Amino acid sequence: MTKEELMQKAIDLSIENVENGGGPFGAVIARNGEIIATGVNRVTASNDPTAHAEVSAIRAASAKLGTFDLSGCEIYTSCEPCPMCLGAIYWAHLDKIYFANNKKDAKNIGFDDSFIYDEIALPIEKRHTATEILMREKAIKAFENWANKIDKKKY
């Protein structure tokens, strides 16, 4: 499939999802022009605030391929990824991102990804959500144990 055909699939999913009671977002993960998995926004339908189209597609593709590393795959998403989804795309090591609608379009219909982008850019003490740091001296033990572990599975 061409990149336009793959994006059309993501767009079709986003339109169908509105009809099915979900948010207007769809995503496709492909490798060498073949669809590996798809995802739609099911936040309200499945009571899962992380169930954005991209996260759903990444989880489905990883399960299908049996790996947490999607190198060699690309994502086609009907809207610019929010910070959560962009982070997921980096952790999944996807090769390339294609998107159609942008975060301003999303804001215009009530999805304020821009707010989260702005928050992440702020120093912790200036963010809207209060953050408190505590007990680092105890938590560092897990990191020391990890560093000293011989048979760990890195990622």
Added chain:
Amino acid sequence: MTKEELMQKAIDLSIENVENGGGPFGAVIARNGEIIATGVNRVTASNDPTAHAEVSAIRAASAKLGTFDLSGCEIYTSCEPCPMCLGAIYWAHLDKIYFANNKKDAKNIGFDDSFIYDEIALPIEKRHTATEILMREKAIKAFENWANKIDKKKY
């Protein structure tokens, strides 16, 4: 439970998870001092790049409470949230974040959350992962349908 007890639980989970073959991260979601749900990093164990401790705890708490809106809850995480997890925390509307280890500590043991923070701050054309925009004129239809839908469930 006090905030120190709740953080100790997150830390205990992070230490146990290393012993169980997972990454050194644990998280607890609490409301009024009571634990609602917990999560650990199962990226490699479950082949899911999104299965960080915080995302796992948010998904578990949402499932338990039957809602995508965790307002009134707080998250205790053994390490500063990465951008994916911070995004998830915002989408879940958690009231407050407590963390112990920070992103520099994480980088020191090979988890480069800092890289993703740096990438998100860059304009799209300067990011490491190539991004291409296409077919917005077709994708906008889903947004128009959403805007015009009367019985939609907002979030």
